[in-house]
Amino acid sequence: MKFSLEKLKRMLIVDDTEAIRHILQNMFRIEAGFAVGTAASGAIALDMLSKNKYDILLIDLDMPIMSGIELYQRIKDKYPDIVERVIFMSAGNPNASTRHFLVKTRQPFLLKPFTVAELLKCI
Incomplete structure (x- = not known):
């Protein structure tokens, strides 16, 4: 995924841990x-996506109720x-199943903690 950073200015962070979201x-x-x-x-993220435009979606894979994988599928559909x-x-x-999903979708993956520079390399 390579985009012009000048055009990518709106990010949505989806994570069930408040401290992680804040940081x-x-x-x-x-x-x-x-x-x-x-x-x-995931439910809040879908609501926000229905009301706002985002250039980058940073999604935690391990969330209760709706996993990052399930959220991805819903985003893909909607x-x-x-x-x-x-x-x-x-x-x-x-x-293993999550690794398979990541390989199949070819979406970037970051292991926490990561830096801004590491995320920007994914864009």
Whole structure:
């Protein structure tokens, strides 16, 4: 996924851990100049996507109720024009089925913690 950084300015961070959302929001707002929205769940993310446009979606794979994989599938169905801008993240190494999903979709994956520079390499 390679896009012009000048055009990518709106990011949605989806993570069930409030501290992670807060840290990432500040990190990308301050260090990279992004306008950052946050969602605590897949359901909230889908609601936000219905009301706002985002250039990058940073989604935690390991969330309760709706996993990052399930959220990706819903985004793919409802918003196919932005599905290629999804970047996944996780605090732990993915299991075999998640690794298979990542290979199949060819979406970038970052292991937490990561830096702004590491994310920008995915764009």
